[in-house]
Amino acid sequence: MTDFNALGLAEPLLRALADEGYTTPTPIQAQAIPLVLQGRDLLGIAQTGTGKTAAFALPLLHHLAARRAQAPRGGCRALILSPTRELASQIHDNIRAYGRHMGLSSTVVFGGVGARPQIQALARGVDILVATPGRLLDHVQAGVARLQTVEVLVLDEADQMLDRGFWPAIRRLTGMMSKNRQTLFFSATMPAEIAKIANELLQDPAKVSVTPVASTAERVEQRLIHIDASRKRVLLAEMLRDPAIGRALVFARTKHGADRVAKHLVAEGINAHAIHGDRSQGQRERALAEFRNGRAPILVATDIASRGIDVDGVTHVFQFDLPDTPEAYVHRIGRTARAGASGEAVAFCAPDELVKLKAVEKLIAMRIPAEDRRSEAARAEAATAAPKPAPRGRGGRPQGAGRPQGQGPGRRQGAGRGGMPQRGAMPEGKDRSWRNADFRDGGR
Known part of the structure; x- marks a missing residue:
């Protein structure tokens, strides 16, 4: 079985992993880390609790340490975006633990707390910035943060980031970054419609999927x-x-x-x-x-x-x-x-x-x-209240089972051309409540 020593990580990282008691990488780590070290864009999919944070944090720290550069004032060299405050704080704690022997600077930015310490940290410049999109966009619009120097962008819980109302902010933020950056997406799920959006930000990405979305914890x-x-x-x-x-x-x-x-x-x-x-x-x-x-x-x-x-x-x-x-x-x-x-x-x-x-x-x-x-x-x-079988008509078809009035082949009720929902229509099963849900507040 592969151990961390075989992945090509820098010695200070291996020492930090030993401090944490980690010896064997999880499947997402074993497959993703070598690809990220090669500089590839990556779409990584794995269930929660499988070690996705280390899968991007370890090669990110390795990259920044290998290419020593002064942290840009008002900016960062690597940016990690998270949908919630709690997850941003947790990622930052992991970054500090894994990078304890590397001398790299980091800070975390999210809403619900005073902005002054964040402004001061950004003014000095940091190697790694962990942030929620809304608060970071506030700092950018205020001229406190600049993103032109981002070498590596990570979206953690990418499906939530792109599906919960964050897309406009992310599009604005990524538009300020260099096109030559490395971009990493990590998530527990990646529905097809969200993958299409991801393709706008990823360039020829490698794909790693180690656990199907439908699986539940074995124990x-x-x-x-x-x-x-x-x-x-x-x-x-x-x-x-x-x-x-x-x-x-x-x-x-x-x-x-x-x-x-x-x-x-x-x-x-x-x-x-x-x-x-x-x-x-x-x-x-x-x-x-x-x-x-x-x-x-x-x-x-x-x-x-x-x-x-x-x-x-x-x-x-x-x-x-x-x-x-x-x-x-x-x-x-x-x-x-x-x-x-x-x-x-x-x-x-x-x-x-x-x-x-x-x-x-x-x-x-x-x-x-x-x-x-x-x-x-x-x-x-x-x-x-249990539904009763409909009476059968000719040929065994339920009575009234013909095509709904005014509905042509391939068209759903309430659908526009090409079978797409009409403007203002909500696809079946969708819930607009996310507009006022917790993910929105986590963005600031």
């Missing part, structure tokens, strides 16, 4: 509970009292929902915090700190926490609400069973979430073991 035991929406909070509190639960993440669909769940748990005597985009940076940091140290071992989160927050010892993940996109289910349960441990993932499904459940099970290609805790009234209502 995660998955459970599904059919439950009335009104009974979810009571059941959650009951389950969280189990002594076998050490540290648990609870995912809610909305910020207000996360607050309501956390408030209910606290009222039930369970130490819990909520974390989402409406919380101040100080509140978010305190919540994560108490989650990590065990003082409040239950963290109720929106999907801001489904990627990038690396907390050891998460024994359970509860999906209080099923996610709007089935891929998010995979990312959420990836918060447990990390570093060789096992974990359990429990999903609650109310009657109005059955469509989301079907989408999840189709993606992961398995039926999640389920139990039914709905009330008798809810079960009876579900039974009567």
Whole structure:
């Protein structure tokens, strides 16, 4: 099996890895690092928890150390863009740990905190800048930051960066950079439509994909509970009292929902915090700190926490609400069973979430073991609401199964020419709520 010594990394990096106790690269690291060291643009896809940060941080540090240059005033030599504050902070911590013996400078820039220290750090110039797009664009527009000297650009969680409203800011930022830069995209998923956008920024990229998006953590035991929406909070509190639960993440669909769940748990005597985009940076940091140290071992989160927050010892993940996109289910349960441990993932499904459940099970290609805790009234209502087979017409076709009126071949209702949605139409399954979601606030 390959070890880090065989990848061609500089000795100070190998020493730092030894300090951290790392000896064997993960598959994404083993495949991506040699390509990045060759100077190739890269599109790297791997599940959360597989070591993507080191896959770009190590060759990036190697490159900057090999080509010693003074950090440009008001600028940086390498830029790493992240969708959330927490992930940006975590990446910066890793950069400092891996580069501890290399003498390279770095700083992190995001919103929710005072801008003066960031302005001062940028004025001096840094080798590596980790930033959220919105706050960085603010600094650029204020004349505090310049990006013409960027040699390497990294987009971490690239699908979120390009699909959650960040694309206009990223397009403006990349337009200020040299065309000769090296560009690296790393993500857990890369839908086809997002890959098209990525191709605008990548030049003849190498591609590394080590884990299919539909796979779930092998050591995660998955459970599904059919439950009335009104009974979810009571059941959650009951389950969280189990002594076998050490540290648990609870995912809610909305910020207000996360607050309501956390408030209910606290009222039930369970130490819990909520974390989402409406919380101040100080509140978010305190919540994560108490989650990590065990003082409040239950963290109720929106999907801001489904990627990038690396907390050891998460024994359970509860999906209080099923996610709007089935891929998010995979990312959420990836918060447990990390570093060789096992974990359990429990999903609650109310009657109005059955469509989301079907989408999840189709993606992961398995039926999640389920139990039914709905009330008798809810079960009876579900039974009567079950669709009945349509009466069959000639040739066995359902009656009324002809082409919808006014709809030609290959055209969907509400679609324009070429089958594309009409202007202002929302494709089925899309949710505009991201415009006010946590990812937007993470950009500043």
